[in-house]
Amino acid sequence: MSFQIDQGLFKFDFIDNHAILGVPISADSKEVRKRYLKIARRLHPDSLTTNSDAVKHQATQLLSKLVNPAYEKLSKDQDLAEYMLLLKLKGQYAAQQQAQNNLQSEAAKSLMTAGNLDHAYTTALKELAEKQYETPDKIMAIIGQLSELNLAYLMRKEGTSGSAAGRPIATSSAPPAPAATAKPGSAPPKAAPAAAKAAPEPAHESVAEQYCRRAEGFMAKKNYAKAILELRDALQVEPNSSRIHSLLGMVYFQQNQVTMARIHFDQALKYNPQDETALKGKRAIDQKTGGGKKEKEKKSGGGLFGLFGGKKK
Structure with a gap:
């Protein structure tokens, strides 16, 4: 089947x-x-x-x-x-x-x-x-x-491409409003204020953000090597970006490089303690590694005594 x-x-x-x-x-x-x-x-x-x-x-x-x-x-x-x-x-x-x-x-x-x-x-x-x-x-x-x-x-x-998260994504644009025409003998229409003539142009995407978007594309395709290259270039432009560090953490996490993932998640939280991706990544690492350590400590007798073969009093 x-x-x-x-x-x-x-x-x-x-x-x-x-x-x-x-x-x-x-x-x-x-x-x-x-x-x-x-x-x-x-x-x-x-x-x-x-x-x-x-x-x-x-x-x-x-x-x-x-x-x-x-x-x-x-x-x-x-x-x-x-x-x-x-x-x-x-x-x-x-x-x-x-x-x-x-x-x-x-x-x-x-x-x-x-x-x-x-x-x-x-x-x-x-x-x-x-x-x-x-x-x-x-x-x-x-x-x-x-x-x-x-x-x-x-x-x-x-989604972050043009619409705020959760906002309906438009599938068609409204037709332009008809131009106003002056009646014979009437005063010509007043010019609209400059601010109302046209909506402000959207801010241009930063160079670092372009690197991040390309990296996300590679990550979605599981091409982690190219994603890392893009993100390293992004760090050259914005070394203190929590977004870049959190993305790097995710790439390393997907490759089971937990130590490197933790380093970048920590860096992301250093620059933005509320970074959602980094917080989720840290929790994922803790779930992956924390339980095993606790079990080993219990079985070995606990703490330094277990490590050096001593007995608990």
Whole structure:
């Protein structure tokens, strides 16, 4: 059975585990487990006694190759932290690439211009999730539609290309207002104030920001070597940028270079203690390394006594 999906986040070489389970991106561990158990029961052979052997085989494949791995990824704190960092990157990259122009489902297209983003997202997702695993030949299509919803939501939340985060992204521009004409014998219209003649030109993107955007593109494609080169060039321009350091931390974290990642996350927080990416990165590192150290200390007898072979008194 083919599990090829070419919609939403899957188009960016990313396995959308939230779409596979039909849960929102903000779902907590309790919600994820509840949904997983519901799907597992639906795909269990005991629930398919009246179905053909082909359908039973398909259900088994779905459970073992899609549903179980998705649940495992979203239920482990360490895996989830890394996964959510990548998810954030994908949303930013998709917004930069104006991926909203490639959305196929009407639900995702509508979400790009919805006023109440969170409500529209959860409502549309719930409608799709209710029928996600009901009809075998529509399962993959619905997962694709769910992933498009997630992609649209991320672009609205994480997008930085021309729109404020969460603001509806315009799909067409309004026609220009007709020019005012003077009636015969009337005074000519007054010239509009200079400030009202034209909107201020958008600020030009800095050289460092251009490096960062290129680096994010390479990161989304998992080309970490080129991403590092771009970010190092960016540091030459703005050595005290928390954004650049936090991006470098993410690149090193993705390559399991925890020490280097920690250094850059610390630098980012030095320049901006509220840097969200750096804070998430530090938490991910702590989850990855902190638990193991504590266990070793306990088993060794604790502290310096355990290190040098002494006994606790």
